[in-house]
Amino acid sequence: IIKLSNRVQSVKPSATLAITARARELRAAGQDVIGLGAGEPDFDTPAHIKQAAIEAIDAGFTKYTAVDGTPELKRAIIAKFQRDNGLDYAPEQILVSCGGKQSFYNLAQAVLDPGDEVVIPAPYWVSYPDMVLLAGAAPMLVQAGAEQQFKITPNQLRGVLSEKTRLVVINSPSNPTGMAYTAEELTALSEVLRDFPRALIATDDMYEHILWPARAPFVNLVNVCPDLLPRTLVLNGVSKAYSMTGWRIGYAGGPASVIKAMKTIQSQSTSNPTSISQVAAQAALEGPQGCIGEMLTAFKERHDLVVERLNAMAGIECLPTDGTFYVFPKVQGLIDRLDVVRDDLELAEYLIEQAGVALVPGSAFGSPGYARISIATSRDNLERALERIAAVAA
Numbered sequence: 001i002i003k004l005s006n007r008v009q010s011v012k013p014s015a016t017l018a019i020t021a022r023a024r025e026l027r028a029a030g031q032d033v034i035g036l037g038a039g040e041p042d043f044d045t046p047a048h049i050k051q052a053a054i055e056a057i058d059a060g061f062t063k064y065t066a067v068d069g070t071p072e073l074k075r076a077i078i079a080k081f082q083r084d085n086g087l088d089y090a091p092e093q094i095l096v097s098c099g100g101k102q103s104f105y106n107l108a109q110a111v112l113d114p115g116d117e118v119v120i121p122a123p124y125w126v127s128y129p130d131m132v133l134l135a136g137a138a139p140m141l142v143q144a145g146a147e148q149q150f151k152i153t154p155n156q157l158r159g160v161l162s163e164k165t166r167l168v169v170i171n172s173p174s175n176p177t178g179m180a181y182t183a184e185e186l187t188a189l190s191e192v193l194r195d196f197p198r199a200l201i202a203t204d205d206m207y208e209h210i211l212w213p214a215r216a217p218f219v220n221l222v223n224v225c226p227d228l229l230p231r232t233l234v235l236n237g238v239s240k241a242y243s244m245t246g247w248r249i250g251y252a253g254g255p256a257s258v259i260k261a262m263k264t265i266q267s268q269s270t271s272n273p274t275s276i277s278q279v280a281a282q283a284a285l286e287g288p289q290g291c292i293g294e295m296l297t298a299f300k301e302r303h304d305l306v307v308e309r310l311n312a313m314a315g316i317e318c319l320p321t322d323g324t325f326y327v328f329p330k331v332q333g334l335i336d337r338l339d340v341v342r343d344d345l346e347l348a349e350y351l352i353e354q355a356g357v358a359l360v361p362g363s364a365f366g367s368p369g370y371a372r373i374s375i376a377t378s379r380d381n382l383e384r385a386l387e388r389i390a391a392v393a394a
C-alpha cells in the first residue's frame with residue numbers, strides 16, 4: 001500500500017467538479033442528464049479575445065514570460081483596477097496567476113502557518129477551506145443562512161475574530177449564493193476589522209461584473225474603507241466575466257511584500273501562467289467590454305425564470321440574487337417531504353440518478369439543506385430541468 005501525505009488526506013476533491021464528472025459519466029452511458037452544476041458561463045470566449053491569442057501563437061509568443069505576468073498584462077490590470085475600482089497599484093503590487101484559484105492558493109501558502117485562523121463566511125466557495133487546510137491553518141466558518149441573505153453580520157464577525165486570525169475572506173457577489181454586500185454592510189464589517197490590525201483581508205471580486213444593473217455599481221471593502229488597503233488583497237480574474245475559464249488567468253493586487261511572497265510560491269510551482277493566455281487576458285481587459293453586458297442580460301432573464309418557478313414548488317424557497325450565475329434555494333422542505341432522501345447530499349444524488357438533473361448539494365459549500373443551481377445553461381435546458389424538479393416536488 002502506498003502511503004499518501006497527511007496533507008492531501010486532510011482535504012477533499014472539489015465537490016462541484018465531482019458532480020460535473022458524474023453527469024458526464026451518466027450522459028456517456030446514454031442517460032439524459034441536464035447539468036446545472038457548472039461553475040462557468042455557457043458562452044463562447046469573445047472572438048476578439050481568441051483572435052489575440054491566435055496572433056500571439058503565430059508571432060511565436062510561446063516561451064516563458066516573467067513569473068508574475070508580462071509587463072503588458074500587468075499594465076492592463078493596473079488600468080482595470082483604476083477604471084473599475086478606483087484603486088492605484090504599482091507593478092510590484094500585481095501578480096498574475098493560473099486562475100483565481102491559484103491566486104488564493106499562493107496567498108494561503110504565503111501568509112498562513114499552523115495555528116493561524118482564517119475566517120470564511122458560509123456558504124463559501126468550495127476551495128477556500130481546503131486551500132487553508134493545505135497551508136496548515138484552520139478555517140473558521142461563520143454561518144449565514146437565507147434569513148440573513150447569506151451575509152455575515154458585524155456581530156458574527158466580531159465573535160470569530162481573535163489574535164489568531166490571520167486572514168478574513170469576503171466574496172461578493174458570492175459563489176454559491178449570488179448575494180453581494182452593500183456599501184453600508186461593508187462599512188459595518190470594516191469597523192469591526194479595524195479592531196484586529198493583524199488580520200489580512202482577501203476580497204474575492206471574481207463576479208464583480210456579473211451584477212444586475214439594479215445593484216450596480218460594484219463596491220468592495222477597500223472602496224468603502226480605503227484605510228484597509230495596506231492589508232487587503234484584491235483577487236479577480238478573467239474567467240467568469242469574459243467566459244475564459246479554460247484559459248486560466250487570475251490576478252491579485254495588494255501590498256508589495258505579500259505579492260512578492262505569493263510570487264515566490266508561484267515561481268517554485270507553476271512559474272508563469274501560459275504566455276498565450278496572458279495575451280488573451282490583456283485583450284479581454286483592454287478591448288470592448290460589451291460582451292459582458294450581453295451575458296448579463298441573458299443571465300438575468302434566466303435568473304428571473306428560475307427563481308419564480310422554484311418558489312412555486314412545494315418545499316423549495318429561493319431568494320432572488322444580486323448577480324452571478326447561481327441561485328441557492330433552500331430545499332430542506334423538499335427533503336422533509338421525500339421519504340427516500342435524508343439530506344441535501346441524498347437529494348442531489350436522487351435528482352441526478354432518478355430525475356436526470358445535476359445540481360450541487362449545499363453541504364459542498366458548508367450549508368446543508370440548500371442546493372446550488374447554475375443558470376449558465378440554455379433557457380430550454382433550464383425549463384426542462386425545472387419541470388423535472390417540479391415533478392419530484394409534486
Ligand code: PLP
Binds near residue numbers: 039098102245249
Ligand atoms: N473565486 C470564486 C468565488 C470562484 O467561484 C472561482 C471559480 O469558481 C474562483 C475564484 C476561481 O476561478 P478560476 O480559478 O477559474 O479563475
